[in-house]
Amino acid sequence: MVSFERFVLPNGLKVLVHEDPTTPMAVVNVLYDVGARDEDPDKTGFAHLFEHLMFGGSVNIPSYDEPLQRVGGENNAFTSNDITNYYITLPSVNLETAFWLESDRMLSLAFSEKSLEVQRSVVCEEFKQRYLNQPYGDVWLKLRPMAYKTHPYQWATIGKVLQHIEEATIEDVKDFFKKHYNPANAILVVGGSVKTEQVKLLAEKWFGSIPGYSKVKRNLPAEPQQTEERRETVHANVPLNALYTVFHMPSRNDEGYYSSDLISDILSRGNSSRLFRNLLKDQKLFSEINAYLTGSLDAGLFVLEGKPLPGISMEVAEAAIWTELEKLKTEYVNPEELTKVKNKIESTMVFSEMNLLDKAMNLAFFELLGDANLLNTETTNYLEVTAEQIRNQAQNIFRKENSSTLYYLAN
Amino acid sequence: MLNRALAPEFGQIENIKLIEANPFVLDNGLKTFIINGGEQDLIRIEFVFSNINWDAGSPLQSFATNTLLNDGTSEFSAAQIADRIDFYGAFLQTEYNYDQASVTLYTLNKHLSVTLPIVKAIITDSIFPQVEIDTFILNQKQKLSVNLEKNDFIGRKVFNETLFGNTLYGYDISAKDYDQLNREQLTQYYKSAYQPANCTIILSGKVSDKALNEINSHFGKDWKSADSFKENNFDFTGKPGAEIYIEKPDALQSAIRIGQLAINRNHTDFPGFQVLNTILGGYFGSRLMANIREDKGYTYGIGSAVVSLKNAGYFFIASEVGADVTASAMEEIRKEINILQNNLVSDEELSLVRNYMLGSMLGSLENALSHADKFKNIYFSNLGYDYYDRYIQVVRNITAKDVLELANKYLNWDDFQKVVVGKK
Structure with a gap:
């Protein structure tokens, strides 16, 4: 159970406070409701590039990192297809420094040309390091456009191509800031050895005077129902063949998310999972095999990926995966196996409560989903899933005409 | 009227308390x-x-x-x-x-x-x-x-x-x-x-x-020791620095890893060396990051570390840099080492690093599991909790002159093994 208080400033900023007196630290987490899905198709990778620029100085404070480090704090951020999340941990005695820094960059950035120029290079190097100069690194650059034809999930957070990042201008940066970085589009979570009253005063002092704009209404094209199986083959300088199959599945907010997540656990969580046990250990078809969800806010993907062993053809490997999927579609998962995956959900939740930053990030994310308290009812949502729901969900998801399969073959 | 240009007052980190095992x-x-x-x-x-x-x-x-x-x-x-x-x-x-x-x-x-x-x-x-x-x-x-x-x-x-x-x-x-x-x-x-x-x-x-x-x-009952065994004991001696280049003609980036044998946690200089390392490449605001990422844009990340093993200690710098700027990145690294050996770190930078390290120490004591990790660090080096008292003392009191001396003692560009995988 993660307790919290909530209040909203007149400019629209939502603030959540989680008091945890067991730690001398505080966490300040700011989630902006903007991600790669909000980008222009011709300017992809921008939300993430923008995240880098948020560290390049704000209107009144030339350096973001330095004053924070000076008071014993650390920070980082990440961008996904859905959100951009910034977080600070610091000794709670110095909490106000975090408010000072976060509020100034919400007020306005410095929009420095030098920062843009350097961060364009840094992000291009990140693109190379993570996507282009790694074996299989570019696989999501290929899978996303296979699975999504209309919805902006068709590009990865890093962007479609290096060129989009190289061409970003300071005007683009200003427009993006104006559109997405304002109080009504943000959720602030403060946790640790803090008091709600103290946080209220600090929030009003530092964030209260930031002008409020109405929240941008998101109007993204829905991905039309897929009606035909999609298949592609690529060749690359990798040592092993790899197989990827992705299926469309419900969004994070949909009831069907929970049964889908449990299906991925049945298939691939832990050494007792079906894919690991049957296909890797017993049948010795794969050296690695995994199932997981993208967990996105709009309709997401159920992902299966594996590397067949030498001498195992792609067709045999793929057929073996389908045999496992067919079992889920036709047979009820037995009660013991269902209890097993639910127990794992429960213990994982308890372990995550040991970590202050996890708690703060989770509160922000569930608040975005509609209500931070959903974090506390999340385990129950999983526990209520029945074997029948799992079978039905497997039938909904695991259909050839709902799938995109990529053969990633060694040259 | 709120003066946003003015940083709020801040406090020093006083009480760092470990749960002792x-x-x-x-x-x-x-x-x-x-x-x-x-x-x-x-x-x-x-x-x-x-x-x-x-x-x-x-x-x-x-x-x-x-x-x-x-x-x-x-x-x-x-x-x-x-x-x-x-x-x-x-x-x-x-x-x-x-x-x-x-x-x-x-x-x-x-x-x-x-x-x-x-x-x-x-x-x-x-x-x-x-x-x-x-x-x-x-x-x-x-x-x-x-x-x-x-x-x-x-x-x-x-x-x-x-x-x-x-x-x-x-x-x-x-x-x-x-x-x-x-x-x-x-x-x-x-x-x-x-x-x-x-x-x-x-x-x-x-x-x-x-x-x-x-x-x-x-x-604790029927599980008994029976066999004899031999502990791993290794002795290492430094050798002359060398450049080791492994060419990858298609590389978009080069992986750089350079460094040398150093001291481990048992050595009295270790906490001071950690301060030196933090300044050079141990945190986001480090000199290597400030120069090679945040000024030049050569890399997504660069860092350095001091590693304490049972039979050795070593120091390294690692990064993946654009293949076309590999030589420039190496040159900038060399310059940063040189500066640490010849110029005193400013009070401003040193006090920032002190506070950063103390905050980081405090933040690393989040729960019983992390306190246990702290215990393992000292126990398996045959050290007691006074190690952490001394560590905190050193972080608080180390001088710019100490840092310069440590840089001359432990970082020597000519002694570094310089491994580059990618392009030159």
């Missing part, structure tokens, strides 16, 4: 330490075994034995072990590093009684079925072939081999080393390494007397 001895003499704390009703149990009997003729025996522990005992098959652990929502991990191999159980306390017997079977009664060994060898070789396509992996491997030669720290593992693993070797190693005399148990989380009793009855 409580020693306990099981009936058979097994050393156990307890770090009790936290609200959540869970426990982490670590069984830590030193790596022993190093033999360059069978370099993988310790790693393979550790990884294959949960793949079968005389009572349980690999599938049964996995089923039982997963069913109770527990996590059973084997972990391996240069000095130690460990088995760690994470479980809710309510499931301790049912998961503990499995752990006991694994630690005292593993049988290493041939079929599991075969699968392990096959899959590890596949993983290795993928890793060998990564420039940073090759850089690390070559760097370690250059520093540490044919010891466990430096041995260059290849596919043939997997091929020559056999059951007899693993069984023999298991018998020597996995005995109480070579084990330390560390309990953290909510540790009740009941839990301690259960652990004692499983691991």
Whole structure:
């Protein structure tokens, strides 16, 4: 159970406070409701590039990192297809420094040309390091456009191509800031050895005077129902063949998310999972095999990926995966196996409560989903899933005409 | 009117309190330490075994034995072990590093009684079925072939081999080393390494007397030490610095790894060296990051570290940089080392690094599990909690002159092994 208080400033900023007196630290987490899905198709990778620029100085404070480090704090951020999340941990005695820094960059950035120029290079190097100069690194650059034809999930957070990042201008940066970085589009979570009253005063002092704009209404094209199986083959300088199959599945907010997540656990969580046990250990078809969800806010993907062993053809490997999927579609998962995956959900939740930053990030994310308290009812949502729901969900998801399969073959 | 240009007042970090480990001895003499704390009703149990009997003729025996522990005992098959652990929502991990191999159980306390017997079977009664060994060898070789396509992996491997030669720290593992693993070797190693005399148990989380009793009855009664074993002792001498270049014609980035032998935690200079390292490359605001990422944009990240091992200490700088700027990046690194050796760090920078390091120390003490990690750092270096008192004292009081002297003592560009994988 993660307790919290909530209040909203007149400019629209939502603030959540989680008091945890067991730690001398505080966490300040700011989630902006903007991600790669909000980008222009011709300017992809921008939300993430923008995240880098948020560290390049704000209107009144030339350096973001330095004053924070000076008071014993650390920070980082990440961008996904859905959100951009910034977080600070610091000794709670110095909490106000975090408010000072976060509020100034919400007020306005410095929009420095030098920062843009350097961060364009840094992000291009990140693109190379993570996507282009790694074996299989570019696989999501290929899978996303296979699975999504209309919805902006068709590009990865890093962007479609290096060129989009190289061409970003300071005007683009200003427009993006104006559109997405304002109080009504943000959720602030403060946790640790803090008091709600103290946080209220600090929030009003530092964030209260930031002008409020109405929240941008998101109007993204829905991905039309897929009606035909999609298949592609690529060749690359990798040592092993790899197989990827992705299926469309419900969004994070949909009831069907929970049964889908449990299906991925049945298939691939832990050494007792079906894919690991049957296909890797017993049948010795794969050296690695995994199932997981993208967990996105709009309709997401159920992902299966594996590397067949030498001498195992792609067709045999793929057929073996389908045999496992067919079992889920036709047979009820037995009660013991269902209890097993639910127990794992429960213990994982308890372990995550040991970590202050996890708690703060989770509160922000569930608040975005509609209500931070959903974090506390999340385990129950999983526990209520029945074997029948799992079978039905497997039938909904695991259909050839709902799938995109990529053969990633060694040259 | 709010003056946003003015930083709020800030306080110094005063009280850094560690939860000290409580020693306990099981009936058979097994050393156990307890770090009790936290609200959540869970426990982490670590069984830590030193790596022993190093033999360059069978370099993988310790790693393979550790990884294959949960793949079968005389009572349980690999599938049964996995089923039982997963069913109770527990996590059973084997972990391996240069000095130690460990088995760690994470479980809710309510499931301790049912998961503990499995752990006991694994630690005292593993049988290493041939079929599991075969699968392990096959899959590890596949993983290795993928890793060998990564420039940073090759850089690390070559760097370690250059520093540490044919010891466990430096041995260059290849596919043939997997091929020559056999059951007899693993069984023999298991018998020597996995005995109480070579084990330390560390309990953290909510540790009740009941839990301690259960652990004692499983691991403190009939589990006895029988075999003799030889601790790993390695001696290393520095050799002249060299440039080692491994060309990858298609590389978009070059992996750089450079550094040299240094001191470990037992040396009195170690905390000061950590301050020096932080300034150079140990945090986001470090000089290497400020110059090579934030000013030049040559890389997504660059950092340095001092590593403390049982038989050695070493220092390294690592980055992946644009292939076309490899030489420039190396030159900038050299310049930064040179500056640290010749110019005093300013009071402003030094005070920032002090505060950053103290805040980071405070933040690393989040829960009982992290306090246990702090304990392991000192315990396995044969140090007491006064190490941390001294560390904090050094961070608070070190002078710019000390930092300059340490830079001259421990960082020498000409002595560095400079490994570049990619393009020059």
